[in-house]
Amino acid sequence: xxxxxxxxxxxxxxxxxxxxxxxxxxxxxxxxxxxxxxxxxxxxxxxxxxxxxxxxxxxxxxxxxxxxxxxxxxxxxxxxxxxxxxxxxxxxxxxxxxxxxxxxxxxxxxxxxxxxxxxxxxxxxxxxxxxxxxxxxxxxxxxxxxxxxxxxxxxxxxxxxxxxxxxxxxxxxxxxxxxxxxxxxxxxxxxxxxxxxxxxxxxxxxxxxxxxxxxxxxxxxxxxxxxxxxxxxxxxxxxxxxxxxxxxxxxxxxxxxxxxxxxxxxxxxxxxxxxxxxxxxxxxxxxxxxxxxxxxxxxxxxxxxxxxxxxxxxxxx
Amino acid sequence: xxxxxxxxxxxxxxxxxxxxxxxxxxxxxxxxxxxxxxxxxxxxxxxxxxxxxxxxxxxxxxxxxxxxxxxxxxxxxxxxxxxxxxxxxxxxxxxxxxxxxxxxxxxxxxxxxxxxxxxxxxxxxxxxxxxxxxxxxxxxxxxxxxxxxxxxxxxxxxxxxxxxxxxxxxxxxxxxxxxxxxxxxxxxxxxxxxxxxxxxxxxxxxxxxxxxxxxxxxxxxxxxxxxxxxxxxxxxxxxxxxxxxxxxxxxxxxxxxxxxxxxxxxxxxxxxxxxxxxxxxxxxxxxxxxxxxxxxxxxxxxxxxxxxxxxxxxxxxxxxx
Numbered sequence: 001x002x003x004x005x006x007x008x009x010x011x012x013x014x015x016x017x018x019x020x021x022x023x024x025x026x027x028x029x030x031x032x033x034x035x036x037x038x039x040x041x042x043x044x045x046x047x048x049x050x051x052x053x054x055x056x057x058x059x060x061x062x063x064x065x066x067x068x069x070x071x072x073x074x075x076x077x078x079x080x081x082x083x084x085x086x087x088x089x090x091x092x093x094x095x096x097x098x099x100x101x102x103x104x105x106x107x108x109x110x111x112x113x114x115x116x117x118x119x120x121x122x123x124x125x126x127x128x129x130x131x132x133x134x135x136x137x138x139x140x141x142x143x144x145x146x147x148x149x150x151x152x153x154x155x156x157x158x159x160x161x162x163x164x165x166x167x168x169x170x171x172x173x174x175x176x177x178x179x180x181x182x183x184x185x186x187x188x189x190x191x192x193x194x195x196x197x198x199x200x201x202x203x204x205x206x207x208x209x210x211x212x213x214x215x216x217x218x219x220x221x222x223x224x225x226x227x228x229x230x231x232x233x234x235x236x237x238x239x240x241x242x243x244x245x246x247x248x249x250x251x252x253x254x255x256x257x258x259x260x261x262x263x264x265x266x267x268x269x270x271x272x273x274x275x276x277x278x279x280x281x282x283x284x285x286x287x288x289x290x291x292x293x294x295x296x297x298x299x300x301x302x303x304x305x306x307x308x309x310x311x312x313x314x315x316x317x
Numbered sequence: 318x319x320x321x322x323x324x325x326x327x328x329x330x331x332x333x334x335x336x337x338x339x340x341x342x343x344x345x346x347x348x349x350x351x352x353x354x355x356x357x358x359x360x361x362x363x364x365x366x367x368x369x370x371x372x373x374x375x376x377x378x379x380x381x382x383x384x385x386x387x388x389x390x391x392x393x394x395x396x397x398x399x400x401x402x403x404x405x406x407x408x409x410x411x412x413x414x415x416x417x418x419x420x421x422x423x424x425x426x427x428x429x430x431x432x433x434x435x436x437x438x439x440x441x442x443x444x445x446x447x448x449x450x451x452x453x454x455x456x457x458x459x460x461x462x463x464x465x466x467x468x469x470x471x472x473x474x475x476x477x478x479x480x481x482x483x484x485x486x487x488x489x490x491x492x493x494x495x496x497x498x499x500x501x502x503x504x505x506x507x508x509x510x511x512x513x514x515x516x517x518x519x520x521x522x523x524x525x526x527x528x529x530x531x532x533x534x535x536x537x538x539x540x541x542x543x544x545x546x547x548x549x550x551x552x553x554x555x556x557x558x559x560x561x562x563x564x565x566x567x568x569x570x571x572x573x574x575x576x577x578x579x580x581x582x583x584x585x586x587x588x589x590x591x592x593x594x595x596x597x598x599x600x601x602x603x604x605x606x607x608x609x610x611x612x613x614x615x616x617x618x619x620x621x622x623x624x625x626x627x628x629x630x631x632x633x634x635x636x637x638x
Binding site for chain 1: 321325328332405406407409410411412413414416417636637
C-alpha cells in the first residue's frame with residue numbers, strides 16, 4: 001500500500017543571490033514526510049532547514065524543483081497550505097505591548113477563525129501550553145521560554161492537520177523542552193503530522209518516528225527512525241550487552257557458537273556481543289538456560305546513538 | 318483579501334494612537350504651531366503686521382510650522398513599519414498566516430492615512446482654536462475653507478514622507494538605518510537644499526550689483542509707521558528676481574517646495590525675498606490658487622504615489638526566509 005504523504009519534495013534547489021556571490025542553500029532535496037508521523041529534520045546550523053521550511057509554506061520560492069504540502073503546490077497554492085499548517089517559525093516575535101490573549105486573537109483574525117470563536121480558541125491554545133493564567137499579561141513580561149510556548153500556542157490556534165516547528169526548543173530550559181516533547185507526543189497521538197527541525201541530535205531520538213538528516217543543503221539520509229537505526233546496526237554490527245552477577249563467569253564459547261557472532265568483548269561484569277545479524281532471540285533462549293540463567297542479570301540490545309547514526313550517514317552510509 | 322488588510326490596519330491604528338511616538342510628534346507640532354500663532358499675534362499688537370485677515374495670517378504661520386512637522390509625522394509612522402516587524406520577528410508570524418503579502422502593506426498604508434489625517438486635522442483644529450480663544454481672532458467662512466484645503470495638502474505632504482520612509486523601511490534590515498536615511502532626506506529637503514539653491518544662484522549669476530540706493534525722496538520711498546525705507550535700483554531688483562528664479566528651480570526637486578508654494582498662495586504670502594508688509598495683503602480665491610498651483614498639486618500627489626508603488630513592489634516581491 002502506498003504511504004500517504006503530508007509533505008513531498010522533489011529535487012528542490014534554492015540558490016540565494018546571483019553570479020559569483022550566489023549561495024546554494026538547497027541542493028536537490030527530495031523528502032517524504034508520511035502523514036501522522038513526527039518527522040525530525042536534523043542538521044547543523046546553516047544546513048538549509050529553515051530555507052526548506054520557508055519554501056514549504058510559501059515564504060520563499062524555490063529556484064527549481066517541486067514541493068507539495070498536504071497535496072497543495074508550495075508555489076501556486078501557498079495560501080491553502082498556510083490555511084492548514086500551523087507554523088512556529090525560527091526567530092519569531094510577538095507584539096510585546098499586547099497581552100498574550102490579544103496577540104492570539106489578532107492572529108486568529110488573520111486565520112479567518114469566526115469572530116465568536118477567536119477568544120475561546122486562543123484560551124484553549126494557551127491552556128495547552130500552560131499559559132492560560134498569563135493570558136492577560138503583556139508579552140513584554142514573558143521569559144524566552146514562555147514566548148516559545150506562546151509561539152506553539154499560535155501554531156495550534158486553527159487546530160491544524162500539519163504542524164511545522166522550526167528549532168522549537170532553542171532558548172528554552174530543560175523542563176520546558178521536556179514539556180514541549182510531551183506536547184508533540186500528545187499531538188502526534190491525536191493524528192497530527194509534525195515536522196520539526198532541530199540541530200539537537202537527541203531530540204530526534206526522543207520524539208520522532210521518522211527523520212531526515214540534512215547537511216550543506218542535501219539530504220544525507222531519511223526514513224523511519226527504525227530504518228535509520230537498522231542501516232547503522234547492519235553496518236557496524238548488532239550489539240548486545242549481557243550483565244553478569246558479580247564474580248560470575250559464563251561460557252563464552254556458547255555465545256560464539258551462535259551463527260553471525262563476530263566479536264565478544266568481556267569487561268568486568270559485562271559481556272558485549274557483536275553480530276552481523278539480529279541474534280536477539282537466540283541470545284534470549286541461551287540466557288534462559290543454565291548456567292546462564294543463574295549468572296545473567298540482564299540482556300539488552302545496544303542501539304546506536306544518534307551521534308553515531310549522524311556520523312555514519314555523514315560518512316556516506 | 319481586503320478584510321485582512323483592514324484587520325491589520327485596525328491593529329496598526331490602535332497601536333499608533335495608543336503609542337507614545339505619535340503623541341510626542343503631535344505635541345511638538347502643536348507647541349510650535351501655537352508659538353508661531355503667538356508670534357503672529359504679537360505682530361498685530363505691535364502694528365508690524367496688518368490687522369486684516371488675521372486668521373489667514375495666523376494660518377500661514379501654522380503652515381510654516383507644518384512644512385517642517387508634517388514630514389516628521391510621516392517618518393515617525395513609517396520608518397519601522399516593515400523593518401521593525403522584520404527585526405522583532407513579527408513579520409514571520411504575520412506571513413505564516415493565510416494572507417497575501419499585499420494585505421500587510423495595504424493594512425499599514427490604510428492605517429497611516431487614517432492616523433495622519435486625524436493628527437493633522439486635530440493639530441490644525443487645536444492650533445486654530447487656541448488662536449481664536451487667546452487672540453480673539455475672527456474667522457470667516459473663506460478662512461475656514463482655506464484652512465480645510467491647507468489641512469488636506471498638509472496630509473498629502475505628511476503622507477509623501479510616509480511613503481518615502483516606508484519605501485526605505487521595506488528594504489532596510491534595521492529600523493535605525495531606515496530612520497537615519499529618512500531624517501537625512503528630510504534635513505536635506507528642508508534645510509540643505511534651500512542653501513544649495515542660493516549657492517547655485519550666486520555661482521550662476523556672480524556677485525550682486527551694488528545696491529545703488531537712489532536719491533532719497535518722498536516719491537521713491539515706502540512709508541510704514543515711523544520708518545522710511547529706500548528702494549533698490551532696477552538692476553539690483555532684477556538680480557534678486559533671477560536669484561529667486563534659479564533658487565526655485567533647484568528647490569523644485571524638493572517636495573517641501575511644492576507644498577510651500579501651494580500654502581503660500583493659499584495664505585497670500587511669498588516665500589522668496591519679502592517686500593516689507595507683503596504678509597496680510599489680499600489673498601487670491603481658493604479656486605484661483607488651485608488652478609494656478611496645479612503643477613505643484615500634481616507633483617505633491619504623484620510623489621507619494623510613486624514611493625507607495627515602489628514600496629509595494631519591493632515588499633511583495635521580496636522573499637522572507
